[in-house]
Structures are given as C-alpha cells and as structure tokens.
Amino acid sequence: MDWFTAPDYWLSRLVFQRGLAAIYLVGFLVALNQFPALLGANGLTPVPAFLRRVPFRRAPSVFHLRYSDRLFALVAGSGALMSAALLAGLADLVPLWGAMLMWAFLWVLYLSIVNVGQVWYSFGWESLLCEAGFLAIFLGNAGTAPPVLVLWLLRWLLFRLEFGAGLIKMRGDRCWRDLTCLHYHHETQPMPGPLSWYFHRLPGPVHRVEVAGNHVAQLVAPFGLFAPQPYASVAAGVMIATQLWLILSGNFAWLNWITVVLAASVVSWGDLAVLLGFAPPPHHGDAPTWFVAVVLAATALIVALSYWPARNLVSRHQMMNASFNPFHLVNTYGAFGSVTRTRYEVVIEGTRDPEVTPETVWREYDFKGKPGDPRRRPPQFAPYHLRLDWLMWFAALSAAYAHPWFMPFVRKLLRNDRATLRLLRDDPFPDAPPTFVRALLYRYSFTTRRERRATGAWWERELVEEYLPPVRMGSRH
Incomplete structure (x- = not known):
C-alpha cells in the first residue's frame, strides 16, 4: 500500500x-x-x-x-x-x-x-x-x-x-x-x-x-x-x-x-x-x-x-498545558506566557533549640536543584525532573498556605522523615529532628562579573520577609 x-x-x-x-x-x-x-x-x-x-x-x-x-x-x-x-x-x-x-x-x-x-x-x-x-x-x-x-x-x-x-x-x-x-x-x-x-x-x-x-x-x-x-x-x-x-x-x-x-x-x-x-x-x-x-x-x-x-x-483566552480528556490524547501546550522580573526563593531552616530567641542558631536545608547557598553553582540535572524543587519555585510566588503540600512537607522535616529527606541534598539534623522549622523569603539575583570574581558566589540574596513563622510538632499551623 x-x-x-x-x-x-x-x-x-x-x-x-x-x-x-x-x-x-x-x-x-x-x-x-x-x-x-x-x-x-x-x-x-x-x-x-x-x-x-x-x-x-x-x-x-x-x-x-x-x-x-x-x-x-x-x-x-x-x-x-x-x-x-x-x-x-x-x-x-x-x-x-x-x-x-x-x-x-x-x-x-x-x-x-x-x-x-x-x-x-x-x-x-x-x-x-x-x-x-x-x-x-x-x-x-x-x-x-x-x-x-x-x-x-x-x-x-x-x-x-x-x-x-x-x-x-x-x-x-x-x-x-x-x-x-x-x-x-x-x-x-x-x-x-x-x-x-x-x-x-x-x-x-x-x-x-x-x-x-x-x-x-x-x-x-x-x-x-x-x-x-x-x-x-x-x-x-x-x-x-x-x-x-x-x-x-x-x-x-x-x-x-x-x-x-x-x-x-x-x-x-x-x-x-x-x-x-x-x-x-x-x-x-x-x-x-x-x-x-x-x-x-x-x-x-x-x-x-x-x-x-x-x-x-485561535481563542483569545488560550489555555496553556490543558487536557480535554482524561487520557491526555490531544492537549494544548505552552510555557512562560508571563515572565517574572524578580526571583524569589523560599529558604527552609531548622533549629534544635528548645525555644526560639534572637540568639537561636538556624541551619538551612539544601535542595538538590533549586538555588540555596549563594556560592553553589546551579547544577545540571535535566532531563531528570526534581519535582519538589520545581514546586518550591511556585511556592515562592504565593503564600505558604496556598500550597496544600507545603505544611505536610514541614511536618515531615520536624519528624526527620527519611523518605522526604532523600528528596533533599543534605540533612542538617542527621542525629535527631529539629524542634522548630521556619521558612524565609529571599530575593535572589545573579552576581555581577566583578562580584563573581571577588567572592566566588553565583547569587546574591536579600531577605524579604518571613514566609512561615517557626513551627514545632503539635503546632496549629
């Protein structure tokens, strides 16, 4: 034929x-x-x-x-x-x-x-x-x-x-x-x-x-x-x-x-x-x-x-990445209909101190892919997909409570849940879980060439606000 x-x-x-x-x-x-x-x-x-x-x-x-x-x-x-x-x-x-x-x-x-x-x-x-x-x-x-x-x-x-x-x-x-x-x-x-x-x-x-x-x-x-x-x-x-x-x-x-x-x-x-x-x-x-x-x-x-x-x-109200049937057979696609001008990152920290005071020492959780430590060069992992890291990018664009997975994630960190911690790059509390976990919102931007040569840092960051106040097991948050 x-x-x-x-x-x-x-x-x-x-x-x-x-x-x-x-x-x-x-x-x-x-x-x-x-x-x-x-x-x-x-x-x-x-x-x-x-x-x-x-x-x-x-x-x-x-x-x-x-x-x-x-x-x-x-x-x-x-x-x-x-x-x-x-x-x-x-x-x-x-x-x-x-x-x-x-x-x-x-x-x-x-x-x-x-x-x-x-x-x-x-x-x-x-x-x-x-x-x-x-x-x-x-x-x-x-x-x-x-x-x-x-x-x-x-x-x-x-x-x-x-x-x-x-x-x-x-x-x-x-x-x-x-x-x-x-x-x-x-x-x-x-x-x-x-x-x-x-x-x-x-x-x-x-x-x-x-x-x-x-x-x-x-x-x-x-x-x-x-x-x-x-x-x-x-x-x-x-x-x-x-x-x-x-x-x-x-x-x-x-x-x-x-x-x-x-x-x-x-x-x-x-x-x-x-x-x-x-x-x-x-x-x-x-x-x-x-x-x-x-x-x-x-x-x-x-x-x-x-x-x-x-x-x-041809619609003026074009939908992006939508399926019209549950079998995902013929779909719509698209990406970056809008581009953010400023990068925000949620940085999660924990402490073992029994109470939170101005002197409390916080330790940062480091993710596998998303920006965290300003001196760490962004890694290459595609085509592998780090799903938690991607959702953390979306989390930084709105309040913590807008994401139903975020508080369960925090509670897993408070329990030192092994499966959850394997999604991260390292565990700052390998021996015992933290007593408190909090999240801060930072503004990130790439360093200039001069800053890069002087400090070795890929990013500079500036604290914007507290994203999630300190919480502990049993908290109502």
Whole structure:
C-alpha cells in the first residue's frame, strides 16, 4: 500500500522511538525515586486519599483497582524495564502486534501514574509524554514501513506544541513583543543550570536576538512542518537548534528533549543516510490489513479530538498545558506566557533549640536543584525532573498556605522523615529532628562579573520577609 507507508522514514521512526523510550525510562526512574515520598501512602499528598475523591472516569488509572507502595514500585519498575527493552531495540525483534503491545503497556502505566500524580504531575511535559507515547503505539516496527498518517499526527503534535507556545507568549507578557523577556528569564526561570549565569550576562542585543529567534522557531517554522522535503526538515532543524539552546541555558526536565525527539521524526534521515553512503533502508513487508484498520481508527480518533485544541489555538483566552480528556490524547501546550522580573526563593531552616530567641542558631536545608547557598553553582540535572524543587519555585510566588503540600512537607522535616529527606541534598539534623522549622523569603539575583570574581558566589540574596513563622510538632499551623 504505497499510500499508507513511507519507507524513506524508517530511520526517522527509529530515532523517534529510541529517543521516546529513553525519555520514558527517565520518567519511570523519577517516579521510582520520588513518588513514595511525594504521593505514597504516607506521602505529602497521598494517592489513597486522592482515589477516594476522584472516580475512575475522571482519572483512569490501574491504581483504582488497588493502591499500595509496593504495587506502585512494581508498576514503575516494570515501566522502567520495558522502556530499557524498547531503547535496546526489542520491539524490532517481535511481531508487529507484539511491538504495539509493548508501547501500549508503557502508555497505560505512565498514564496511570500521571492521573494520580496531582500537582506533582501537573506539568505540560507529562501530557506531552502521554500523547507522544500513544502515537508511538501505531508507528509499527522494523517489519513494516512507518505509516504516513501517524507521521503526520506527530507533526500535528509538534505544531501544537511549538505554535501554541509561541501564541501564548505573544498574547501574554509584553516583554515577548518588545524582545526584552530574556533580560530576566535566564535569572528567574524555575531551575537555572550551570550556564544560566553566563546566558544572563550576555549583552542586551543578544537577548533580543534570542527572543526573535524563539519567535521564528515557534511562530514561523511550525508551518514548515507541513511543507514538502527538504523544507520540512529545515523547519524541524530550526526547532531542534532552538531546543538545544534551551537545554544549555536551563533545566526544563524532558520538555526540550521530547521536543527534539518529535522534531527528529520530521527529518528525512533515511534520505540523508543513503546520500552519505550508510546502510540502505531495511526491506519492509506489506502492512497487514488489521494494522491499516487500527491506524485509520486511531487517526480518526485524534482528528475528532483535535477540535478542542485547534479552537483553543485561535481563542483569545488560550489555555496553556490543558487536557480535554482524561487520557491526555490531544492537549494544548505552552510555557512562560508571563515572565517574572524578580526571583524569589523560599529558604527552609531548622533549629534544635528548645525555644526560639534572637540568639537561636538556624541551619538551612539544601535542595538538590533549586538555588540555596549563594556560592553553589546551579547544577545540571535535566532531563531528570526534581519535582519538589520545581514546586518550591511556585511556592515562592504565593503564600505558604496556598500550597496544600507545603505544611505536610514541614511536618515531615520536624519528624526527620527519611523518605522526604532523600528528596533533599543534605540533612542538617542527621542525629535527631529539629524542634522548630521556619521558612524565609529571599530575593535572589545573579552576581555581577566583578562580584563573581571577588567572592566566588553565583547569587546574591536579600531577605524579604518571613514566609512561615517557626513551627514545632503539635503546632496549629
């Protein structure tokens, strides 16, 4: 069926599938390491309490059958093993239906985690992984050429991701329109990386070029995805280059990496490989009739569900990172419709003093990723996702009591809860828990070049106010 398959995209599919499997693997490893402390039976926002409030039809998940921390470890561990198997190419060694089941297995497991993940899994890249993972089910394996329809659905996903992000910026903060947002963004982004200080210190005109380049990548290049080759590959290449720039300048979990993987599915790698004298495309058999029927049905479903995201794109009240169905099949995307001009950080401290006095010595809790010690260089951890650190960035933008997880987190620190403390970089009270914990709000800014040379510090900080007064076990706070 010449109309149904695109043999020249065999390598494009291979790059996409291997890349997606790697991202799945990271996602499941993050869940294994962090989920029990955040969402386990004794976590900050326990899944069992969530399941009692939310029915299956609103949040489909295998955990509606039963939840336990052991079962969760089995689910996440199975997902990690299957991701590793797909990354190693196992799907190309089994029949077509077996490969589809492997990808469907991953999608069901990760969707089950996302749908009970509450605020910890409310990020756009979670829905993005679910949507891309669903489409991967229908891409087939080495036994058949990639289906044209699914390749176009991947382009439609990439278009919504990039064009939606571009529109939300132009409709949002004025600094995107006057090209000044990156005067602030490298410093105030949720999780700066090792090079963010250097990006922030680039000259103003370079920042304007950065913003203009972003607009080209998100508002112009997406339309090139639907052009003939090689123009579609050029459009995808612009997006890949932009995403690699973002990877260097900050930590955005796997958002940039999955965008690169999606864009890679557009590039005609097969033509390039043949041109350069690499291995020719493998021989593909004819697509089975049942496979054609399944792909047509999946395509019809995605087209039907695309009405709401498409309407959202042209709406004056565009929503960002929203799902219109509980299966996260066709979603809206976007990021940084507004850019904060000042960076605030919540710094949590504890003491063992029996009473709080002006002479009380406080010890600071250090997080793995978010800014704390001004002399500590921002670390690189993306595509790994430090969920608690990200939520601490949001916490600094509003009062402590606006975040239902914050006080349970403080109470865990007062108990020296081992699982919670493993989410942090170190424990200032390894022998016994603190008697009091408090939180202070600081204003952070990158040091100047002169300050950096003189002090070795990456940040300077200024106390703004008390974010949470000292609390102890049994406090009403």
